[in-house]
Amino acid sequence: xxxxxxxxxxxxxxxxxxxxxxxxxxxxxxxxxxxxxxxxxxxxxxxxxxxxxxxxxxxxxxxxxxxxxxxxxxxxxxxxxxxxxxxxxxxxxxxxxxxxxxxxxxxxxxxxxxxxxxxxxxxxxxxxxxxxxxxxxxxxxxxxxxxxxxxxxxxxxxxxxxxxxxxxxxxxxxxxxxxxxxxxxxxxxxxxxxxxxxxxxxxxxxxxxxxxxxxxxxxxxxxxxxxxxxxxxxxxxxxxxxxxxxxxxxxxxxxxxxxxxxxxxxxxxxxxxxxxxx
Numbered sequence: 001x002x003x004x005x006x007x008x009x010x011x012x013x014x015x016x017x018x019x020x021x022x023x024x025x026x027x028x029x030x031x032x033x034x035x036x037x038x039x040x041x042x043x044x045x046x047x048x049x050x051x052x053x054x055x056x057x058x059x060x061x062x063x064x065x066x067x068x069x070x071x072x073x074x075x076x077x078x079x080x081x082x083x084x085x086x087x088x089x090x091x092x093x094x095x096x097x098x099x100x101x102x103x104x105x106x107x108x109x110x111x112x113x114x115x116x117x118x119x120x121x122x123x124x125x126x127x128x129x130x131x132x133x134x135x136x137x138x139x140x141x142x143x144x145x146x147x148x149x150x151x152x153x154x155x156x157x158x159x160x161x162x163x164x165x166x167x168x169x170x171x172x173x174x175x176x177x178x179x180x181x182x183x184x185x186x187x188x189x190x191x192x193x194x195x196x197x198x199x200x201x202x203x204x205x206x207x208x209x210x211x212x213x214x215x216x217x218x219x220x221x222x223x224x225x226x227x228x229x230x231x232x233x234x235x236x237x238x239x240x241x242x243x244x245x246x247x248x249x250x251x252x253x254x255x256x257x258x259x260x261x262x263x264x265x266x267x268x269x270x271x272x273x274x275x276x277x278x
Contacts, residue, residue, distance in 0.1 A: 001045060002180040002267070003145075005033050005061040007103070012061045016049045017180055024052035032065045033181070035232025038128045038144045041183060060179040062101040063126070063147055068232040070097040070175060072122075072151060073219055074165065076238025077211045083241040092214045092222050095165040097151070097175050097236070104179035104269040108152060110253060111171035112276045116155035117253040120239035121197040121205050121261040123190065124149035125216055126181055131229040139220035142229065145183045146190060148263050149236040150176040150197075150271065155245050155252070177234060179267040187265065190216045195240060197261035199253070205261070207240020 002017035006025075014033040015023040029047065030037060074093035075081050081088050110117050128144025151169065158168025187193070190209060197205035214222070219237060223229060244251040253259075255275035262268030 001041065001183045001186065003033055003044070003183070004058075004063060004178060004180045005065065006055050007059040007061050008055070012065070015055055015058075016044065016047065016052060018049035023055045023058045024049045025055055026052065033063065034065045035068060035230070038126070038231050041144065060103045060105055062103055063178045063181040064232055066232055067101045067177065067234055068230050070101065070234045070236060071223060072097055072169065072236045073214065073238045076213050077207060077240045078213055079207070079211050079241045080239055080243070080246075081213070083243075083246040088213050092219055094223065095169060097169045098166060099170040099172055099175045101175040101177045102173055104148065104176055104267070105271060106173065106176060107272045107274050108173045108176070108253075108259070109274045110255070110276050111154055111157070114154050114156075114276065115252065116245070118153045118155050118244040119197055119199065119204065119253065119259055119261070120151035120153060120243055121195050121207075121263070122149045122151045122236045122239050123193060123195070123209055123216070123263060124177060125190070125220070125235040125237060127229045127233040127235070128231055130231065131220065131224050134221055134224045136217045136221045139217040139224070140184070142220055143184045143216070144231070145181045146187050146266055147178055147181055147234070148261065148266050148269055149234070150259065150261055150269060151236050151239060152176070176269055176271060179269065182266050193266070194264040195262070197242065197259065199259055200257055204244070205240050205242030207242070211240060212238060
């Protein structure tokens with residue numbers, strides 16, 4: 001299934017995507033798509049989307065009404081590590097995004113003083129059950145589904161201002177998640193997904209999850225050694241090459257830019273960039 005949340009004049013409602021890619025209302029079938037409702041997904045699988053009310057002009061909200069934590073894995077693509085001139089890490093590099101998640105097509109406002117805001121298309125993994133000390137072989141059993149994440153980053157805040165990366169990753173609007181939560185049964189191999197990101201119509205990132213240094217299963221297993229993962233947690237698993245920081249000369253986001261990004265089978269995002277105070 002492909003599930004989502006749609007903003008309407010009467011509030012945000014859960015929806016299911018039909019065979020043509022259009023959202024159909026789950027109002028009356030499900031109160032909301034939340035961490036708790038991830039345990040009810042099997043009951044929704046019996047529904048025929050074509051029998052549900054169509055929704056016009058979808059305004060996508062974040063895929064869950066209560067996304068818990070957004071864990072991020074840095075430098076997790078071999079070709080991105082080469083682009084950055086860095087050795088591949090021996091263990092996953094973990095940081096957090098602590099900004100509120102936003103909808104797939106919500107505008108992105110550059111933070112005050114930003115000169116080096118950057119883009120990163122990433123595969124998001126949505127945890128569906130409490131997970132602690134799980135083996136690599138069993139780790140994917142913890143996955144409720146997958147989604148697109150744009151791990152927006154202010155590089156000066158991230159790299160030049162000391163401390164951990166979280167400062168450059170957590171400005172308001174830096175957490176677009178969605179448009180859809182695609183259930184795990186529809187993604188038989190999360191290590192073979194094409195991904196892209198364009199800025200103003202020019203292709204910047206082209207990649208495939210096969211280039212991950214640490215697979216989705218390895219990441220979940222590793223994190224679960226240290227942190228008890230909970231339903232509704234999202235793991236953003238790293239980005240392929242083509243970020244602005246890696247370009248020569250470097251290129252960063254400016255007022256009026258448009259990002260267009262997506263992952264095969266998981267949907268696409270479009271975000272307009274606005275200056276601080278615009």
